[in-house]
Amino acid sequence: MTGIATDHHDGGLGRVRSRSLGAARAGVPELVLIHGMTACDYMVPGLRELATWTRAHLIDLPGCGGSGEPPHELTVAEFADAVLDWLDHRGLSRVVLVGHSSGTQVAAEAARRRPGDVTAVVLASPVFDPAYRRLAPVLWRWALDLTREPSSLERANRPERKRAGLRRLLHVLHEHRHYNLPDAVADLRVPVLVLRGRDDALTTPGWPRRLAALAAEGSFAEVNGPHTFNWQYPAAWSAPIRAFAVT
Numbered sequence: 001m002t003g004i005a006t007d008h009h010d011g012g013l014g015r016v017r018s019r020s021l022g023a024a025r026a027g028v029p030e031l032v033l034i035h036g037m038t039a040c041d042y043m044v045p046g047l048r049e050l051a052t053w054t055r056a057h058l059i060d061l062p063g064c065g066g067s068g069e070p071p072h073e074l075t076v077a078e079f080a081d082a083v084l085d086w087l088d089h090r091g092l093s094r095v096v097l098v099g100h101s102s103g104t105q106v107a108a109e110a111a112r113r114r115p116g117d118v119t120a121v122v123l124a125s126p127v128f129d130p131a132y133r134r135l136a137p138v139l140w141r142w143a144l145d146l147t148r149e150p151s152s153l154e155r156a157n158r159p160e161r162k163r164a165g166l167r168r169l170l171h172v173l174h175e176h177r178h179y180n181l182p183d184a185v186a187d188l189r190v191p192v193l194v195l196r197g198r199d200d201a202l203t204t205p206g207w208p209r210r211l212a213a214l215a216a217e218g219s220f221a222e223v224n225g226p227h228t229f230n231w232q233y234p235a236a237w238s239a240p241i242r243a244f245a246v247t
Helices: 041-050 076-090 103-113 135-146 151-177 181-187 206-214 234-245
Strands: 005-011 014-021 031-034 056-060 095-100 118-124 192-197 218-223
Touching: 005 076, 014 041, 014 076, 031 041, 031 076, 031 103, 041 056, 041 095, 041 151, 041 234, 056 076, 076 103, 095 103, 095 234, 103 118, 103 181, 118 234, 135 151, 181 206, 192 206, 192 234, 206 218, 218 234
Parallel strands: 031 056, 031 095, 095 118, 118 192, 192 218
Antiparallel strands: 005 014, 014 056
């Protein structure tokens, strides 16, 4: 496998950095990964794992990671627009969108807006479970989940969270807490795979299953690990995503 290729695209909602790895293969869709709340690099181990069997791309949303500043603080719908603009820039269609955490909402919204460019959607560790939607429970469950994550995750996320700043983090948290993911999933007419880490403190065991049941063609799988299982156990999502995406 060759090294990661980095690209920058100047879109209307800000410069977007993307990192791509792996080789495109006939009959196998390319994957587009969308990170969670303001941090991006934690997705690289999962990118490397998925790139063993297809071409995979990791997008840094505007205002996050190595991307540029947006013209204003963005909504979930605008993050989705930035993803779709990037797909147009790269000339990609019939991809599988793989969102993690708050990135699941961006993936679902992008697929809802442009179903012709998306062949399937993966929702890994989706948020926000109605049981923990209010701010105090979210922060409490987030803190609890951190006790289940390796300390290396926080070290990886800290520089990017610092770059984003507290104001942006709170804005993004507000936008995603008020986004209706079940409605978006119910609107999708492409296959949906929902993944949950067994030790995820941000979701109840039943909520991801209910999300999968809302999809016209939904499936569910539970994997080893906490909310950010793809950092500590990047191989955990490779097999279920491959089985789902390659038909």
